[in-house]
């Protein structure tokens with residue numbers, strides 16, 4: 001269309017070549033307008049009723065092949081259930097090698113509560129800190145802004161939303177899924193997404209642990225072990241996962257190798273109290 005031609009012309013002029021493929025994952029509460037946003041982005045009625053599973057649809061924005069995955073929403077005022085965490089993890093493998101952007105869908109019509117904040121953090125935590133580089137807040141129900149600026153809405157909302165916007169590096173966009181002037185909003189959204197991908201050096205998010213994330217988890221485990229040894233608890237404070245066990249094994253090998261007897265003994269003590 002004419003709009004797309006203008007979009008590509010202005011992007012080439014700005015030196016940013018649009019990627020050939022774009023993979024987006026939408027995460028948000030139930031009824032936050034994820035499907036509506038997905039349909040607005042793809043400009044077709046692809047997403048329909050809630051399924052309880054991730055749903056993927058594709059389309060084109062000009063020459064860009066766009067894939068959108070909608071994850072199931074969390075119910076209002078509750079913590080994210082385990083099955084939902086697994087579904088969100090699954091969303092990444094549904095758009096291999098990984099999504100370029102996680103669109104965190106927040107409707108303007110409702111408050112973003114402390115519970116929403118906790119649910120979202122719980123869902124994204126398994127991906128590690130670096131996931132936030134790929135996150136953007138997508139405000140839906142844009143018609144509810146009326147004459148206000150989105151910045152006024154953010155300022156007027158509580159700390160949870162402000163925290164989220166800051167955590168996303170102040171990347172946000174407003175969509176009105178019921179409006180008529182959507183092509184401009186969609187074009188602007190793609191511009192922001194391409195800008196974000198450029199900043200991320202074209203890389204998408206992959207869930208393979210980076211060295212940095214591996215070190216962070218290892219350090220966290222060592223701290224937990226040391227605390228456990230210091231307090232000599234009957235039971236470890238948190239259940240030990242298979243990844244913890246693997247890190248522990250690696251740590252033990254490292255300690256023995258370095259002949260750090262004191263630390264090795266501490267670990268063995270901790271291990272013997274953690275069964």
Ligand SMILES: Nc1nc2c(ncn2[C@@H]2O[C@H](COP(=O)(O)OP(=O)(O)OP(=O)(O)O)[C@@H](O)[C@H]2O)c(=O)[nH]1
Pocket residue numbers: 028029030031032033034035036037049050051072073140141142143144175176177178179
């Ligand atoms: N006023 C207004 N209503 C909207 C907008 N976008 C979506 N809605 C309405 O919000 C409701 C929920 O939209 P959905 O897109 O189904 O939300 P969802 O997050 O996919 O919902 P679940 O998948 O069931 O969790 C529907 O009744 C939509 O018509 C918008 O921009 N403005």
Ligand SMILES: [Mg+2]
Pocket residue numbers: 034035036047048049050070
């Ligand atoms: Mg939906």
